[in-house]
Amino acid sequence: DIQLTQSPSTLSASIGDRVTITCRASQAISHWLAWYQQQPGRAPKLLIYEASTLESGVPSRFSGSGSGTEFTLTISSLQPDDFATYYCQQYNTYSSFGQGTKLEIK
């Protein structure tokens, strides 16, 4: 099984901050990684796929990078709607998710 480890588990930040979340895979997954945002009580929403491709309709302040085993999600300037939980997901071998990163208001 491919394990995904996200860091940090919790992140406190302010409106306008630039933040980065890291996702590390237990083995190489090429670029087969997606990022999701989940608001409380809602289904997850796809933000980025194939490590760096922005899903249609997602604001350009979100960006993704990486390949192999290390990946990052960056939000360039935090907006109020961005405070949520973020998950990475690999689909190189079956599918699995990271444990999540909760982005909180400082």
Add this chain to the structure above:
Amino acid sequence: QVQLQESGPGLVKPSQTLSLTCTVSGGSVGSGRYFWSWIRQPAGKGLEWIGDIYSSVSTSYNPSLKSRVTISLDTSRNQFSLKLTSVTAADTAIYYCANAYSGYESWGQGTVVTVSS
């Protein structure tokens, strides 16, 4: 845009079989374009992939659940289904259906399933 809606019992007794259906609109489950997937989330916890089906001929299951899971397609009703046997309290969760091309593009709203006697 594909839309998905889960349905099924909200309460299942221990040792019994959990059965859920996902009804799809805006796309065809038999088209061969997407994987059709089930994902679950225990309250306050992270996401767990359960399994996928592709075009009625290919299924993939989470190894930790494989012995208990069956996912199937009903192209005449444009639905796909999940069966999870021998459930315990650990199977209590929100169950989501989703479609995947590269990443899970669209999700149902989720349905809460509680395993309790």
